[in-house]
Amino acid sequence: MVPVKDFDPELRELVAADQRTPLELGLLRVHAHRPSHARAIVGLHAALWTDRLLSDRLLELVRLRIAFFNQCRTCMAVRYPGAIADGLTEELVCSLEKPYESNELSEAERAAIRYGELLATDHLAINDAVYDDLRQHFSEEQIVELGSYCAFCVGFGRLGATWNMIEELPERFHEGDVATPWGGEAITLT
Structure with a gap:
């Protein structure tokens, strides 16, 4: 560094x-x-x-779900204040463990999370049906924004995971093979 x-x-x-x-x-x-x-x-x-059309809350939920699949511990440990002001709570973050079963998430949030999850885990599974599902909730401009944001999170999150910059993180992010953004202490950035 x-x-x-x-x-x-x-x-x-x-x-x-x-x-x-x-x-x-x-x-x-x-x-x-x-x-x-x-x-x-x-x-x-x-x-x-x-310069965004999508809400802080939605983007933070997507970012944290991608961070889990990337295993970027820094990404999982931090919360952005704009998302907290927009309704993000740790209870909501905990719903990301099983987002498709959560009553806390809207259908639009679940569709965006699914898209980000697929981009992080099986990008070739993103087909017309996935985009049709997104179109039920988002404009074309919002879908492009979501895709660019997810690509940023996937790419730089994976890079960050390999750099393993965990010194400033809570202890729970220093241990174990698999970390999660839910179920513990997080840091709110300023």
Whole structure:
């Protein structure tokens, strides 16, 4: 990991690195080895998080379900404040253990979770029927947004899992072969 003091000055300013915790900087601490790539990743992440049609709650549910399949412990441990403000609770996160049995989730949330889950586990199973199910709940623009967001989570979550950056995480994410985002302590980012 690149210490913040050694970040490229443009990258450090772009992300206000001096004002962020190591956990908030996340994978960027490794991406900082390639500053131009890191700046591009920050730009993509910003576009996916700021110019959205989908709710924070829905995207957080999808992100956490993908994180489970990726086994990205950092991704599973964190919660974003916008999602909490939008109704995400730890009880709702626990429903992700069996999302298709949960009364806590809407049909639209289940369809989005299923899509993200398939993208993370068996992307070639995503067929016209899966997209038709999504179209019952989402516009074409929202489906494109969901797909881009899921692709970001799948790709960078898998990379993050291999980098195993768990130092700042609660102890339950340091142990065992399989971690889960449900059933324990989590960290809310600022």
